[in-house]
Amino acid sequence: MQERVKKDPEREFRVVGTRPIRPDGADKVTGRAKFGADFKMAGQLVGKVLRSPHAHARIKGIDVSKAAVLPGVKAIVTRDDFKDQGSEFVPAGEMLVNYRDVVRNVLAREKALFEGHPIAAVAATSEKIAREALRLIKVDYEVLPHVLDAVEAMKPDAPVLHEDMITAGVTPPPTKASNVAKRIEFVMGDIQKGFKDADVIVEREFNTKPVHQGYIEPHAVVASVSEDGSAEVWVTTQGHWIVRAHCARLLGWDISKIRVTASEIGGGFGGKTVVYLEPLALALSKKARKPVKMVMNREEVFRASGPTSGANIWVKIGAKKDGRIVAGEAILKYQAGAFQGSPVQPGCMCAFAPYDLENVKVVGYDVVTNRPKVAAYRAPGGPISEYAVESVVDEIAEQLGLDPIEMRLKNAAKEGTKAAYGPKFGPIGLVEGLEAAKGSPHWNAPLGKNQGRGIAAGFWFNIGGETTVSLQLNEDGTLSLMAGTPDVGGLRASLSMMAAEELGVDVAKVRPIIADTSSLGYNFLTGGSRSTFSSGMATVEAARAMIKEACVRASKLWEIPLDAVTWEDGKVRPAGDNAGKHEAMDLGDIAKIAGKTGGPIVGYSAITAHGAAPSFGVHIADAEVDPETGKTTITRYTVIQDAGKAVHPAYVEGQFQGGAAQGIGWALNEEYIYDDNGRLENPGFLDYRMPVASDLPMIDTIIVEVPNPRHPYGVRGVGETPIVPPMAAIAAAVKRASGVRFFELPMSPPKILAGMKAVKANGGAKATT
Amino acid sequence: MRYEAPDTIDAAVKLLAGEAGLARVLAGGTDLLVQMRSDVVSPDLVVDIKKISELRQVKEEAGGFRVGAAVTGAELKEHAKLPKAWPGLVEAANLIGSTQVQGRATMGGNLCNGSPAADSVPGLIAAGATATLVGPNGRRDLKVEDIMLAPRKLALTKGEIVASFLLPARPARSSDAYLRFIPRTEMDIAVVGCGVSLTLDPSGTCTAARVSLGAVAARPLLVEDAAKAIIGTKLNHAALAKLEAAARAACKPIDDKRGTVEFRIDVAGVLARRAALIAQERARKA
Incomplete structure (x- = not known):
């Protein structure tokens, strides 16, 4: 069942809001679409990476001499092939990267900091030879004690990963190096006063595990460097301009010499916003003077690409008897993995964002651990802190005997609310979402035996950023659209719809592509739920530029002033009777006269898209817990979220459902399991248990539309918010189904069974696990 | 690595017995090929037994059924009588992997992969199934519960293959x-x-x-x-x-x-x- 809640339809749309077939659909369902590993070049070599078997070790020496003379080996690169980089943070999606760390993440320098850390890379004429070459590389390791957990890593006697890391954000600065990269704090109002006014206070500690984005397509790249130093790269990525920038920086090459083409992408979810193989493939190709193809296997993806943080979270919330929250406090400790830069900052900012509060204090710690460096994962940081806060809100509602929706309505952020992290919200759709939840068939349906229902809200900022779109009017009146934000969830469909809407043409007449970095102006990556918003805004602007040009051409043809020409209903027309009698012309007619009225017609937009607006979501989950095995089945699920304006509702629903599906995995079964030596024991989909299709119910959706006033069509990003509420909604449902409130993810069957047994052993006393 | 696909069981046994290096039997390949790709095993000889008709049949025998070791889960499910006589065993064999895997995976392979968690093996043991083994010294019968000794360790001698399972006659009810x-x-x-x-x-x-x-x-x-x-x-x-x-x-x-x-x-x-x-x-x- 798919429902829509409308508010304020400012304009009647002809194309936007319909569900045409996506332009990339046929190739994807027939297997013709080219993903990262599908590119091949004549004479290409196979590139392979040697990875550290140790979680933490000093690298005393790397001897490649034996591998280098193995017949078929064409190039080897190690840390010596990359210049060291100074400490400098640059944005990558919603995360920051530091080139000092990027160069070390691509190839270890002083130390191996996690199992799977790349040590060297080889290019050879066959996979077999490349593997053999890896075996011949001798690395002299001094194995060091390791630490995996943020709380452990913060202890004074913990093994220190970076001997020069002094905690930032603390005055006076500590004198000793530690694993805490940064302390941050957001304070609003006076929490002491707030807690004093509270009738009820709940204080809880939560733990979550790192979870992987789980994209089905592993990282893959083909790089070809010419003798003149120019390079071509084909890669699966969320941002090929970012790949270009990182590679140019790490290799010391001119940006203009690297041309990057993004393949179709088999999932990214934030994880394909960083570089792993690309600089290695380029360095190998340059050395070997041949194209080099590198593809990670699943094990490498798990061992060496970034999940999101595991965390320890402490939350304290005080409320009045009527449910009004008077103070909220949280301490967040996020694992960053081997290098600093966990999403603890957005985690802090999100923690209480759904609520209109006076007194808030949030403290965050960015903590390095001997795990792969975290990467962005849908709403990075948000799901973790909001899981903890929403769980406490649920518990307070329960203690006060309040309906959890009413409790949230009483505190919901709305237009004008000052968020604890600073800004005032514009028009937002949280209240509308909560009301839609309250009236939904799901919320009002009866529950079966051993079933419970939970609800949670969620927030994500969303971003805009640098964006370029080019729209060409072809000779026959059809349109070619070039965008530069890789299409992760139906973007090309949405962009062609927006172009068609603006230009008054059939959507099938607009053929969109994701252009390469040398064919189009700069584009920041697809991340922050920005692509439909930003590239959509640029598309509308490019279309408007084309309309303007069409008017210019008509004025030339008709020999009347430009202001006597107007665009209406998809046609250029004389503005009034005084303009003379001329036949209105659509874009097909304009295309025919383009050559003789000034040349080819191109609409172009190169902007920094401002005005991204947050999206709030509300999820309802029904869980059934088997009382004898602790196994949880999600029996019903509904996602309600503000899309601003759903351009292609099917893909908005797809984002809602996908986020919920990933959240169900996060809540119930996904976790990294390490042995005592810090080696990952489950680097594959068999034992890293993401949900399969049969684990999920049909995920229902309700699209709320509170238009974003700063987008021409009202669009808000929708891609990230859907992964924020599931964990708390499911934890609340499991509480009601099992009688036990759990404070740790994943809520896997052994934990749930043990929790239920503990309750029984206590004679039914309220247990918490 | 050598690949052989003999069409008689004796030829298969001869190949396996005669290999000096590491020899592996390939039935459905749903374990072996995965292990080879991930470098867990690198056999010198792979003997594909799917061309041996005796191993690919389900026959009625002594009031029960003789199921070839290389019969796939999907074939068990589609058999005219087996699912009715042994619904639990057929279900067990068809819990392994996905639909595609079930089209390849076999009970013989499931047993000989030597995993304590193999789904069809408790089904076979509960059924009281007897395995017929063929080796360089001829044929012998062993109860299924006596075949797997420890993880990856079987009671099979060098060159010996599990040829079939005999499911006994079923009394009423x-x-x-x-x-x-x-x-x-x-x-x-x-x-x-x-x-x-x-x-x-x-x-x-x-x-x-x-x-x-x-x-x-x-x-x-x-x-x-x-x-x-x-x-x-x-x-x-x-x-x-x-x-x-x-x-x-x-x-x-x-x-x-x-x-x-x-x-x-x-x-x-x-x-x-x-x-x-x-x-x-x-x-x-x-």
Whole structure:
């Protein structure tokens, strides 16, 4: 069942809001679409990476001499092939990267900091030879004690990963190096006063595990460097301009010499916003003077690409008897993995964002651990802190005997609310979402035996950023659209719809592509739920530029002033009777006269898209817990979220459902399991248990539309918010189904069974696990 | 690496016995090929047994069935009589992997892969199946529960192949069931598996039973005490409680990435009871 809640339809749309077939659909369902590993070049070599078997070790020496003379080996690169980089943070999606760390993440320098850390890379004429070459590389390791957990890593006697890391954000600065990269704090109002006014206070500690984005397509790249130093790269990525920038920086090459083409992408979810193989493939190709193809296997993806943080979270919330929250406090400790830069900052900012509060204090710690460096994962940081806060809100509602929706309505952020992290919200759709939840068939349906229902809200900022779109009017009146934000969830469909809407043409007449970095102006990556918003805004602007040009051409043809020409209903027309009698012309007619009225017609937009607006979501989950095995089945699920304006509702629903599906995995079964030596024991989909299709119910959706006033069509990003509420909604449902409130993810069957047994052993006393 | 696909069992045995290096049998390949790709094994010789017709057939024999070791799960499911006679075993074989995997995976391979968590093995043990082995010294029969000794360790001698399984004749009112616990619904490996096969008399009293547990010890177990707990009963509450306790008592599991010792022991009892009740219900109608 798919429902829509409308508010304020400012304009009647002809194309936007319909569900045409996506332009990339046929190739994807027939297997013709080219993903990262599908590119091949004549004479290409196979590139392979040697990875550290140790979680933490000093690298005393790397001897490649034996591998280098193995017949078929064409190039080897190690840390010596990359210049060291100074400490400098640059944005990558919603995360920051530091080139000092990027160069070390691509190839270890002083130390191996996690199992799977790349040590060297080889290019050879066959996979077999490349593997053999890896075996011949001798690395002299001094194995060091390791630490995996943020709380452990913060202890004074913990093994220190970076001997020069002094905690930032603390005055006076500590004198000793530690694993805490940064302390941050957001304070609003006076929490002491707030807690004093509270009738009820709940204080809880939560733990979550790192979870992987789980994209089905592993990282893959083909790089070809010419003798003149120019390079071509084909890669699966969320941002090929970012790949270009990182590679140019790490290799010391001119940006203009690297041309990057993004393949179709088999999932990214934030994880394909960083570089792993690309600089290695380029360095190998340059050395070997041949194209080099590198593809990670699943094990490498798990061992060496970034999940999101595991965390320890402490939350304290005080409320009045009527449910009004008077103070909220949280301490967040996020694992960053081997290098600093966990999403603890957005985690802090999100923690209480759904609520209109006076007194808030949030403290965050960015903590390095001997795990792969975290990467962005849908709403990075948000799901973790909001899981903890929403769980406490649920518990307070329960203690006060309040309906959890009413409790949230009483505190919901709305237009004008000052968020604890600073800004005032514009028009937002949280209240509308909560009301839609309250009236939904799901919320009002009866529950079966051993079933419970939970609800949670969620927030994500969303971003805009640098964006370029080019729209060409072809000779026959059809349109070619070039965008530069890789299409992760139906973007090309949405962009062609927006172009068609603006230009008054059939959507099938607009053929969109994701252009390469040398064919189009700069584009920041697809991340922050920005692509439909930003590239959509640029598309509308490019279309408007084309309309303007069409008017210019008509004025030339008709020999009347430009202001006597107007665009209406998809046609250029004389503005009034005084303009003379001329036949209105659509874009097909304009295309025919383009050559003789000034040349080819191109609409172009190169902007920094401002005005991204947050999206709030509300999820309802029904869980059934088997009382004898602790196994949880999600029996019903509904996602309600503000899309601003759903351009292609099917893909908005797809984002809602996908986020919920990933959240169900996060809540119930996904976790990294390490042995005592810090080696990952489950680097594959068999034992890293993401949900399969049969684990999920049909995920229902309700699209709320509170238009974003700063987008021409009202669009808000929708891609990230859907992964924020599931964990708390499911934890609340499991509480009601099992009688036990759990404070740790994943809520896997052994934990749930043990929790239920503990309750029984206590004679039914309220247990918490 | 050498690949051979002989069309007689004797030729296969000769190849395997004569290989000086590491020789592996390829049936469905759903374990072997994965292990080869991930560098777990690098055989010098792979002998594909799918071309050997004897190993690819289901035949009626001595009132029961002889199932070739290289018959796939999907073929078992589509057989005219097997799913009715041995619904639990057929289900067990068809819990392995995805639909595509079930089109390749075989019970012989499942057994010889040597995993304590193999789904079809507790099904075979509960069924009382006898395996026929063919080796350089001829043929011999072994009960399935005596074949796997420890993880990746089998009672097979060099050159010996599991050729087929004999499922015994079924008395009236007999049936079986297999349940496994996985945190998901499919595409997973048993945390605990349990097969139960039983026979009822006209009054509904259980006259014969076999209970087998998987993934709770170093090898799949035949749990005789669990069977005794229900033989002579109508699977009333007390008998089921005894069955659960006996199943739990037989467990010697480990803590690993798939489950804890405590969890596996608890769930073994639960699955034994649930499987017994399903088998009972089916036997009443059989």
